[in-house]
């Protein structure tokens with residue numbers, strides 16, 4: 058008898074969210090074709106690479122971090138470009154990149170030195186990252202052009218197939234003034250340098266008019282979270298953005314109780330009943346990736362009825378209020394997030410975090426079932 062928890066991955070939603078995102082960007086008014094790196098890092102935000110490779114078949118490339126995951130995408134039949142968002146880590150990685158045709162971000166002088174020292178044709182593209190104000194990765198504005206020229210010389214010598222330009226926004230979700238300032242910095246520093254441009258994550262890609270205002274002949278957006286049906290904006294729901302949840306986390310009631318008024322529940326007795334109350338115990342806890350910091354009141358759906366979490370989430374279980382669902386017995390279906398339940402964003406916001414954290418934090422002990430595409 059297996060534990061009833063299950064994450065169902067809806068491949069059709071991946072397809073829909075990708076087309077929705079690219080259509081949204083195109084509707085910004087540009088006539089130029091904008092291409093898409095579908096971001097599939099962290100095991101496709103917890104959805105699995107199999108579903109991602111199939112669901113994002115219409116994307117122009119896949120972007121991720123881990124060389125092994127990149128190789129896995131090739132093994133799954135992905136033939137278009139793959140980009141390593143943090144680039145490579147050691148000189149020994151370069152032969153693998155070359156063998157599997159994996160493109161790389163180059164964000165530091167250390168990486169540039171490794172490319173120079175490799176001294177053999179790689180046949181891959183290098184995308185040079187500018188630090189335009191995020192202060193995480195990238196060349197400083199005053200060193201960018203020199204780094205770019207060095208990469209161009211490697212290309213001229215036949216070592217690299219192409220050199221591109223990238224930057225990353227810190228506040229595309231909540232501050233367009235800061236974002237515009239970063240974009241202005243990027244445009245100023247990269248002026249006149251050839252090659253493809255990539256600057257927009259989900260929040261920037263879905264900001265009306267932002268992507269089309271990037272002066273680039275060959276632009277690639279880099280959406281991640283929106284492709285999985287969650288919102289890149291705090292407090293703005295994914296449904297209003299036309300996105301569909303790509304994962305449903307489901308489980309069942311494994312116990313029910315009637316508690317008299319004044320009884321307290323779970324660790325720390327963090328919730329106390331103020332009337333006679335039916336409580337359900339769900340086979341899902343923080344060791345599955347459900348957030349331990351979810352507060353009493355976080356929405357949960359039981360037998361199709363929206364109710365709420367009560368008390369503290371434990372490692373393997375959580376408690377729910379069964380007052381709105383008096384008919385629910387052991388075995389009743391529970392949706393923690395996704396289709397037929399609350400949006401993953403709601404659960405995340407009730408836990409002081411974002412959907413990216415919950416989706417990518419689903420643990421290995423939760424079995425995944427991929428709903429393949431029909432036809």
Ligand SMILES: *Cc1c(COP(=O)(O)O)cnc(C)c1O
Nearest residue numbers: 096142225258259279280281282
């Ligand atoms: C994760 C990541 C993205 C995608 O971000 P979302 O907010 O999920 O759209 C894009 N670019 C880089 C460099 C990233 O690390």
